[in-house]
Amino acid sequence: MKKGIIILGSSNSNGNTQKVTSYVSKLINYPVIDLKQKKILEFDYEFNNRHDDFHPLIITIVENYDLIIFATPVYWYTMSGIMKTFFDRISDCLTIEEETGRKLKGMEMAVISSGSDKILKKGFHMPFLESAKYLGMDYVTDVHCWIENETIPDVVKIKIDKFIKAIM
Numbered sequence: 001m002k003k004g005i006i007i008l009g010s011s012n013s014n015g016n017t018q019k020v021t022s023y024v025s026k027l028i029n030y031p032v033i034d035l036k037q038k039k040i041l042e043f044d045y046e047f048n049n050r051h052d053d054f055h056p057l058i059i060t061i062v063e064n065y066d067l068i069i070f071a072t073p074v075y076w077y078t079m080s081g082i083m084k085t086f087f088d089r090i091s092d093c094l095t096i097e098e099e100t101g102r103k104l105k106g107m108e109m110a111v112i113s114s115g116s117d118k119i120l121k122k123g124f125h126m127p128f129l130e131s132a133k134y135l136g137m138d139y140v141t142d143v144h145c146w147i148e149n150e151t152i153p154d155v156v157k158i159k160i161d162k163f164i165k166a167i168m
C-alpha cells in the first residue's frame with residue numbers, strides 16, 4: 001500500500017484545517033506533521049537557517065513516503081504563509097540538499113484546502129501543480145473543504161471520500 005504523509009500548514013494547530021486533516025488521517029491512517037509546531041525559517045540565500053527543522057523533516061519525508069498531502073487553509077485567496085515558507089524551503093533541495101531534491105522526483109502530491117468560501121478562486125492550485133511539475137512529482141488530486149458549526153458538513157465528507165479514492 002502507498003505510504004503517505006499529511007503536512008498541515010495552518011496558523012491554528014486546532015483550527016478548521018486541522019479538523020479536516022485529522023478526519024482524513026483517521027480514515028487512511030496517514031501521519032500528520034503540523035508545521036506550526038516546527039521551526040522552519042524563511043528561505044535564506046546564504047542558507048544560515050540550515051540547522052532548523054526543515055532538513056530533517058524533508059529527509060524523513062522523501063525517505064519514508066510515496067505521497068505528500070499538503071493541507072492548507074485559504075488565506076487571502078492562496079495557501080497559508082506557513083505552507084508557502086515550506087515550499088520556499090524546498091529550494092534548499094535544489095542546492096544544498098540536492099540528493100533529497102532528486103528523491104522528490106516520482107513522489108505524488110495531493111492538496112487539501114479549507115476556506116470560509118465553498119468555492120476556490122481560479123488559480124488556487126496553480127502553485128501546487130507547477131511546483132509538482134518542476135520537481136518531477138505527480139499531482140494526483142485535491143479537495144476543497146469548509147467547516148460549519150465546528151463540524152465537517154456531510155457534503156464535504158462526500159468530497160473527502162472521493163478524494164481518498166483518488167489518492168489510494
Ligand SMILES: Cc1cc2nc3c(=O)[nH]c(=O)nc-3n(C[C@H](O)[C@H](O)[C@H](O)COP(=O)(O)O)c2cc1C
Nearest residue numbers: 010012015016017073074075076077114115116117
Ligand atoms: C488571514 C486570513 C485570510 C483568509 N482569507 C480567506 C480567503 O481568501 N478565502 C476564504 O474562503 N477564506 C479565507 N479565510 C477563512 C479561512 O480560510 C477559513 O476560516 C479556514 O477554514 C481557516 O482554517 P484554519 O482554522 O486552519 O486557519 C481567511 C482567514 C484568515 C485568518
